[in-house]
Amino acid sequence: MKTAVYPGSFDPVTYGHLDIIKRASQMFDEVIVAVMVNSAKTPLFSLDERVKMLRESVKDLGNVRIESFGGLLIDYCGKNDIHIVIRGLRAITDFEYELQIAQTNKELSHNKVDTVFLTTSLEYSYLSSSVVKEIASYNGDITPCVPEFIANSLYEKYGFNKEIGGRPYDQQD
Numbered sequence: 001m002k003t004a005v006y007p008g009s010f011d012p013v014t015y016g017h018l019d020i021i022k023r024a025s026q027m028f029d030e031v032i033v034a035v036m037v038n039s040a041k042t043p044l045f046s047l048d049e050r051v052k053m054l055r056e057s058v059k060d061l062g063n064v065r066i067e068s069f070g071g072l073l074i075d076y077c078g079k080n081d082i083h084i085v086i087r088g089l090r091a092i093t094d095f096e097y098e099l100q101i102a103q104t105n106k107e108l109s110h111n112k113v114d115t116v117f118l119t120t121s122l123e124y125s126y127l128s129s130s131v132v133k134e135i136a137s138y139n140g141d142i143t144p145c146v147p148e149f150i151a152n153s154l155y156e157k158y159g160f161n162k163e164i165g166g167r168p169y170d171q172q173d
């Protein structure tokens with residue numbers, strides 16, 4: 001059985017991530033989405049919230065599992081007998097960082113862990129969790145970026161009433 005792990009912060013999961021998860025789920029027998037516990041970034045959503053949002057978002061994909069992990073990704077891979085890591089590439093700016101991480105993981109795992117890159121679908125190439133949070137923090141419209149229930153959670157985090165949060169650009173006062 002070919003299992004791949006898709007690690008990330010997912011703070012919160014966006015349609016860009018979901019597109020990668022769906023495409024990966026068609027390529028592998030099983031995809032484990034691994035939400036990072038320790039990250040250099042301070043997350044807006046708790047680990048529990050990020051895991052729950054992902055579970056709800058992928059509930060129709062039978063071969064996708066949501067887990068969390070701390071420590072080194074290659075240790076997680078070793079413990080779970082996983083040899084393939086999936087990462088998404090949006091633009092050339094992602095490439096250098098991603099290449100470095102992929103090569104580090106390959107070296108540290110003695111060539112047991114390889115990284116497969118999926119390029120973003122064009123309509124999501126501008127999307128990142130940070131951009132979505134920034135737009136939401138100004139009560140902007142994030143409905144093209146994340147599922148509705150996640151948009152509502154974001155508006156609540158930033159103190160906006162979810163009923164009026166993120167009115168589309170052409171409906172602002």
Ligand code: ADP
Binds near residue numbers: 014120
């Ligand atoms: P990290 O904190 O590890 O960068 P993220 O949750 O931000 O975690 O992203 C996880 C992975 O998803 C990364 O490989 C990132 O490049 C990819 N990704 C994020 N947004 C998109 C997108 N819009 N299209 C394709 N891949 C994406």
